[in-house]
Amino acid sequence: MILGAIEAGGTKFVCATGDETGNVFDRVSIPTTTPAETMAAVDAYFKAHPVDAIGIGSFGPIGVNPDDPKYGYITTTPKPGWGDFDFLGHLKQHVDVPLYWTTDVNEAAYGEAEIGIAKDVPNSIYVTIGTGVGAGVISHNEIFNGRTHTELGHMRLNRLPGDDFENNCPYHDICLEGMAAGPAVGKRTGKAGKDVAEDDPVWATVADYIAQACVNLTVSFAPDTIILNGGVMKQKQLFPIIREKFAAYLNGYEEVPALDQYIVPAGLGDNSGVVGGLLLAKLALSEA
Numbered sequence: 560m561i562l563g564a565i566e567a568g569g570t571k572f573v574c575a576t577g578d579e580t581g582n583v584f585d586r587v588s589i590p591t592t593t594p595a596e597t598m599a600a601v602d603a604y605f606k607a608h609p610v611d612a613i614g615i616g617s618f619g620p621i622g623v624n625p626d627d628p629k630y631g632y633i634t635t636t637p638k639p640g641w642g643d644f645d646f647l648g649h650l651k652q653h654v655d656v657p658l659y660w661t662t663d664v665n666e667a668a669y670g671e672a673e674i675g676i677a678k679d680v681p682n683s684i685y686v687t688i689g690t691g692v693g694a695g696v697i698s699h700n701e702i703f704n705g706r707t708h709t710e711l712g713h714m715r716l717n718r719l720p721g722d723d724f725e726n727n728c729p730y731h732d733i734c735l736e737g738m739a740a741g742p743a744v745g746k747r748t749g750k751a752g753k754d755v756a757e758d759d760p761v762w763a764t765v766a767d768y769i770a771q772a773c774v775n776l777t778v779s780f781a782p783d784t785i786i787l788n789g790g791v792m793k794q795k796q797l798f799p800i801i802r803e804k805f806a807a808y809l810n811g812y813e814e815v816p817a818l819d820q821y822i823v824p825a826g827l828g829d830n831s832g833v834v835g836g837l838l839l840a841k842l843a844l845s846e847a
């Protein structure tokens with residue numbers, strides 16, 4: 560059995576083949592340009608590398624409910640050409656295998672939940688803090704969706720006293736993504752996140768907003784584990800600060816696992832998405 564994965568991001572698509580244990584046999588990175596150009600490269604990849612099923616995680620927003628007329632579409636993205644694009648419909652015309660369709664963060668969450676850091680627990684949340692912020696919720700070993708997929712990166716937070724940073728999101732006056740994602744760190748400091756000193760005070764601010772988000776996720780979903788990944792979380796010094804602020808904000812309201820096992824880095828590193836795609840392909844095959 561050879562499984563396929565697509566991690567469809569706003570900057571690049573990764574297509575890969577591998578097996579159900581998460582071994583990646585082959586992968587390619589394709590720049591996200593126009594749907595015609597990028598999808599032609601995706602089609603060519605799976606023609607050259609035949610697979611038995613494909614798991615797809617896409618940037619969005621996307622239609623995830625099968626009874627939604629826009630199921631399988633990338634819906635309202637401002638990315639030129641991709642709004643209202645029937646991704647799944649296109650793929651079905653080019654590959655004749657079972658497909659699993661979800662968001663990029665749900666795909667990564669599934670990888671971590673099946674064979675990554677959350678493999679031993681049924682409820683986990685995967686949060687990526689990168690160019691944007693997204694989160695995927697796994698509830699009882701399944702991807703959680705509501706009326707549509709969640710948009711937890713845009714949760715509202717409390718502005719810290721003295722923080723007059725203009726929220727870096729065109730929709731909200733304050734939200735997690737706008738206050739704490741990589742571009743917000745860039746605007747706050749005038750430097751790329753990776754060049755900001757480890758002890759710069761901006762990290763305490765970023766950690767505070769992420770800690771608030773972890774409290775909100777805890778009281779909303781009661782996960783066993785919260786996984787923090789993405790470019791910003793390469794700053795490992797954030798973890799202890801987030802745990803400390805999380806404990807202060809939760810203030811003993813409910814019991815949670817030991818914090819160094821509750822708020823954790825990803826187990827699969829930069830591979831969560833691709834591995835998740837392979838495992839979603841396996842799921843599609845088992846449901847076909």
Ligand SMILES: Nc1ncnc2c1ncn2[C@@H]1O[C@H](COP(=O)(O)OP(=O)(O)OP(=O)(O)O)[C@@H](O)[C@H]1O
Pocket residue numbers: 568569570687688689690691692740741742745751752753754788789790791792793794
């Ligand atoms: N070592 C680092 N420390 C702090 N910030 C970093 C670091 N490396 C990358 N970043 C920031 O993370 C962001 C990129 O995030 P990431 O590497 O997760 O890629 P991405 O795929 O573009 O993100 P997204 O998942 O939102 O699409 C940039 O804003 C970058 O400045």
Ligand SMILES: [Zn+2]
Pocket residue numbers: 712713728729730731733734735736737
């Ligand atoms: Zn927002």
